[in-house]
């Protein structure tokens with residue numbers, strides 16, 4: 316998008332030290348927003364990013380917090396309120412994988428993924444709405460009072476053997492997002508999700524860094540390339556801006572066609 320569509324807005328992006336969250340936070344800063352870069356363990360990357368944004372004339376904070384806990388999310392929202400008086404855009408993005416075949420999956424790995432990828436998103440979204448409600452809404456800056464964007468996955472739709480915890484979390488996120496959107500739209504709070512396909516980040520490095528794995532991954536992508544974090548960031552800027560003001564309760568698939576049943580291309 317041209318210009319500074321997020322000028323004057325305050326954004327908080329969870330899991331912004333790396334990968335998709337990192338690209339979203341950079342794109343928001345370029346679009347004119349002040350950005351909270353949340354991380355859990357990658358302090359160096361988060362601080363570097365804050366420094367880069369500040370250097371290019373933007374405003375950023377790096378905040379360490381585990382978003383799977385109430386205390387972690389409270390710390391995040393306290394920081395942004397203390398520093399900037401509130402928040403306009405919250406991207407609940409942090410996520411992990413702990414993979415195993417269904418019968419080999421431990422209860423611990425089940426819980427950890429649900430805790431971060433579903434419960435963490437819920438806690439974070441509650442914190443966001445509390446914060447939106449405390450702020451005075453300025454329609455000159457944003458048509459909506461507040462915007463929540465979840466990073467979901469094509470696996471909110473595509474079953475994924477070997478990743479039942481992840482698929483269950485993302486499937487749950489779909490109805491969390493839709494229910495929240497319906498409950499809060501009348502307050503002019505816009506809730507949506509982005510569902511990325513295969514995006515080259517640390518989370519799936521074991522697949523794309525291996526030649527055979529990369530080939531198999533490409534077979535699942537009709538558009539013929541693995542996605543970049545910036546592909547998601549561009550969609551996230553649009554979804555946070557007034558250009559998408561009438562978009563409520565939608566999942567935007569950004570997946571190079573992965574959800575189009577690619578194995579049917581030559582069938583029938």
Ligand SMILES: NC(=O)c1ccc[n+]([C@@H]2O[C@H](COP(=O)([O-])OP(=O)(O)OC[C@H]3O[C@@H](n4cnc5c(N)ncnc54)[C@H](OP(=O)(O)O)[C@@H]3O)[C@@H](O)[C@H]2O)c1
Pocket residue numbers: 329330331332333334335336353354355356357358380381382383408409410411431435466467468469510511512513514515516517518519
């Ligand atoms: N890459 C893909 O192909 C793909 C596809 C669909 C959906 N997604 C989704 O996109 C989101 C981002 O994934 P990614 O690919 O960018 O992964 P990534 O490169 O591994 O980055 C994950 C980020 O989440 C943070 N994080 C993890 N647990 C956290 C916690 N408890 N509290 C706070 N931050 C935490 C990490 O911070 P630290 O490094 O500091 O721990 C890191 O910044 C996830 O929700 C993922 O499910 C990814």
